Amino acid sequence: MSLALDLFSIAAISAGVFFFLAGTVGLLRFPDALSRLHALTKADNLGLGLIVLGLLPRAESLLAALMLVAIWALVQLAGATAAQLIGRAVRRKGPAI
Amino acid sequence: MSSATLAGLVGAALVGLGLYGVIADPQPLRKILAFNLIGSGVFLVFGIVARKGAAAGLSADPVPQAMVITGIVVAFAASALAVALTLRLFEETGRATLRPDAGTKPPGDGAVAE
Amino acid sequence: MSVLQALDVGLALLVFAVAAWTVFAPGPFAATVGYVVYGLLLSLVWIRLFAVDVALTEAAIGSGVTGVLLIGAAARLRGAETTPAEEALTGLTRLFAAGLCLLVAAALAAVVLLLPDQGPTLAPQSMERLPETGLGNPVTAVLIAFRSFDTMLEKVVLVLGVVGVWSLAADRYWGGAPGEARAERPEPTLAFFAQMLAPIGILVGVHVFWVGADEPGGAFQGGAILAAMWMIVMMARLTEAPQASAFWLRLALIAGPAVFLAAGVAGAVVAGGFFAYPPGLAKPLILFIETFMTFTIAVTLPMLVAGPPRREPRR
Amino acid sequence: MSDFLLATAGAILFTVAVGLVRILGGPGDADRMMAAQLIGTGGIASLLLIAAATGARGVDDVALGLAILAAFASAAFVNSGAPAEEPDPNPADDR
Numbered sequence: 001m002s003l004a005l006d007l008f009s010i011a012a013i014s015a016g017v018f019f020f021l022a023g024t025v026g027l028l029r030f031p032d033a034l035s036r037l038h039a040l041t042k043a044d045n046l047g048l049g050l051i052v053l054g055l056l057p058r059a060e061s062l063l064a065a066l067m068l069v070a071i072w073a074l075v076q077l078a079g080a081t082a083a084q085l086i087g088r089a090v091r092r093k094g095p096a097i
Numbered sequence: 098m099s100s101a102t103l104a105g106l107v108g109a110a111l112v113g114l115g116l117y118g119v120i121a122d123p124q125p126l127r128k129i130l131a132f133n134l135i136g137s138g139v140f141l142v143f144g145i146v147a148r149k150g151a152a153a154g155l156s157a158d159p160v161p162q163a164m165v166i167t168g169i170v171v172a173f174a175a176s177a178l179a180v181a182l183t184l185r186l187f188e189e190t191g192r193a194t195l196r197p198d199a200g201t202k203p204p205g206d207g208a209v210a211e
Numbered sequence: 212m213s214v215l216q217a218l219d220v221g222l223a224l225l226v227f228a229v230a231a232w233t234v235f236a237p238g239p240f241a242a243t244v245g246y247v248v249y250g251l252l253l254s255l256v257w258i259r260l261f262a263v264d265v266a267l268t269e270a271a272i273g274s275g276v277t278g279v280l281l282i283g284a285a286a287r288l289r290g291a292e293t294t295p296a297e298e299a300l301t302g303l304t305r306l307f308a309a310g311l312c313l314l315v316a317a318a319l320a321a322v323v324l325l326l327p328d329q330g331p332t333l334a335p336q337s338m339e340r341l342p343e344t345g346l347g348n349p350v351t352a353v354l355i356a357f358r359s360f361d362t363m364l365e366k367v368v369l370v371l372g373v374v375g376v377w378s379l380a381a382d383r384y385w386g387g388a389p390g391e392a393r394a395e396r397p398e399p400t401l402a403f404f405a406q407m408l409a410p411i412g413i414l415v416g417v418h419v420f421w422v423g424a425d426e427p428g429g430a431f432q433g434g435a436i437l438a439a440m441w442m443i444v445m446m447a448r449l450t451e452a453p454q455a456s457a458f459w460l461r462l463a464l465i466a467g468p469a470v471f472l473a474a475g476v477a478g479a480v481v482a483g484g485f486f487a488y489p490p491g492l493a494k495p496l497i498l499f500i501e502t503f504m505t506f507t508i509a510v511t512l513p514m515l516v517a518g519p520p521r522r523e524p525r526r
Numbered sequence: 527m528s529d530f531l532l533a534t535a536g537a538i539l540f541t542v543a544v545g546l547v548r549i550l551g552g553p554g555d556a557d558r559m560m561a562a563q564l565i566g567t568g569g570i571a572s573l574l575l576i577a578a579a580t581g582a583r584g585v586d587d588v589a590l591g592l593a594i595l596a597a598f599a600s601a602a603f604v605n606s607g608a609p610a611e612e613p614d615p616n617p618a619d620d621r
Binding site for chain 3 (some may be wrong): 100101102103104105106107108109110111112113114115116117118120121123124126127129130131133134138140141142144145147148149150151152153154155156157158159160161162163164165166167170171173174175176177178180181182183184185187188190193202
């Protein structure tokens with residue numbers, strides 16, 4: 001059972017790292033600010049989400065597990081807001097898209 | 098090399114970097130940033146002193162830790178005052194420079210002439 | 212080299228690189244964002260030094276609240292930052308300054324390397340007297356009990372900071388509210404975010420303050436998170452900054468140090484020493500003082516960020 | 527297992543560092559704000575991984591604090607007057 005959980009953790013966390021990597025590749029390759037913003041939000045959503053998912057079985061208590069989920073949800077809220085705010089700033093001042 | 102020593106070395110490097118910024122950067126806002134770098138470098142050196150004082154089941158001496166916490170808050174208050182001074186200078190003169198002979202613009206919406 | 216050591220080295224290099232960016236970045240805004248990134252990385256370093264209380268303070272104040280202060284200032288100073296070339300130092304002076312700084316850094320590094328493995332420590336004394344305070348977190352005990360005079364004076368420094376910032380107001384704005392009155396409508400996204408975040412943030416702030424008695428956390432960290440919530444609500448224009456002349460505001464600014472000082476003087480009468488707590492009553496007294504301190508921090512930090520009054524006072 | 531967690535924390539910090547090199551340089555201030563956002567998420571992720579690997583106490587609260595303050599830099603950015611965005615040298619329709 002513990003082996004299965006470890007395998008689950010490893011799979012989910014590796015997938016999370018992949019999305020961080022994908023986000024960075026997007027930042028490096030995309031040509032304009034709005035597409036780069038799109039790449040960035042992938043790291044927020046899926047990258048951190050999958051890592052939290054992988055860490056859940058290792059949480060010491062139910063409360064600690066809930067805390068992890070709460071952290072992820074807060075980052076979601078912050079990431080979505082920041083992306084909106086930055087996107088609107090770009091749109092107001094940058095090239096019309 | 099332990100992680101504490103490494104952090105102490107980073108702290109030493111930060112003090113050097115920040116000192117250079119304070120001396121070489123003419124813009125006040127960047128001097129404030131550099132000054133904060135010096136501060137956090139000193140805090141890190143303090144951190145290694147705390148870590149080396151690990152004893153009695155604690156992984157770090159609590160006294161330097163408490164002083165660093167106090168220090169962070171005081172550093173913030175100092176930065177806020179410095180930022181307010183810089184912004185006021187900009188409002189008065191239209192420039193943010195520390196040169197004493199820098200040209201002043203006629204008072205606009207500032208309140209010197211009241 | 213173990214994985215942990217490799218991680219430490221990587222983290223150290225990253226912190227150094229971002230700090231160097233802050234000093235050498237092409238523009239002031241780039242430098243400021245670099246500093247915000249740097250503050251966040253520092254809290255990772257503090258975790259690695261096993262100083263979780265400091266990491267929490269650094270995350271809340273060093274990165275969060277300072278970030279708002281500096282980014283706001285950098286954006287406002289945008290027009291001012293084309294510095295004339297004559298202000299830049301000449302090459303030779305720069306070289307001399309660099310040499311000097313290198314010398315200082317090298318001396319500090321030598322001191323760090325020469326430190327004995329087991330340094331002098333007050334940890335055993337702290338742990339020995341910890342039960343008398345009724346607390347479980349030695350850092351909180353040092354802050355509020357063992358070195359309480361320091362902490363009280365530090366609150367006074369915060370109040371003096373606000374006095375200093377306010378005294379930079381133009382004469383006609385004296386006693387008014389900070390921040391320009393703006394006609395433009397608030398950013399709706401920001402308003403939604405503030406409405407969502409503020410209740411959660413207030414809960415977390417109180418939680419961090421409350422667990423500070425036994426776990427990492429405390430008045431500074433909890434107060435800073437509460438302060439951030441007031442700041443976001445003001446940034447979203449859901450509420451206006453109060454007038455500097457408001458009586459409740461001035462009372463809130465001095466409540467923390469005043470209660471602290473009163474408890475200290477009472478200690479001299481009741482418990483036989485300035486800032487001594489009567490045995491048995493230590494923990495409730497400490498929590499009582501901390502509650503007021505948290506409140507004062509939560510009010511002081513946003514006032515420091517908001518800057519001097521910029522609106523004419525309403526009567 | 528803890529070595530795996532630490533290695534992933536290092537990998538995330540590395541990818542974040544590479545991303546920082548790209549966006550701290552701009553071209554616009556909006557890109558630079560993304561740097562603050564990126565390090566926020568990456569920092570929280572590596573913080574959680576390091577905490578799980580080393581078993582340090584109270585790190586959850588630090589991550590929670592960082593998560594609450596994650597959007598503050600961007601909020602200050604849009605709040606402090608009109609952000610002057612330099613025109614992007616590579617507009618989207620170049621592709």
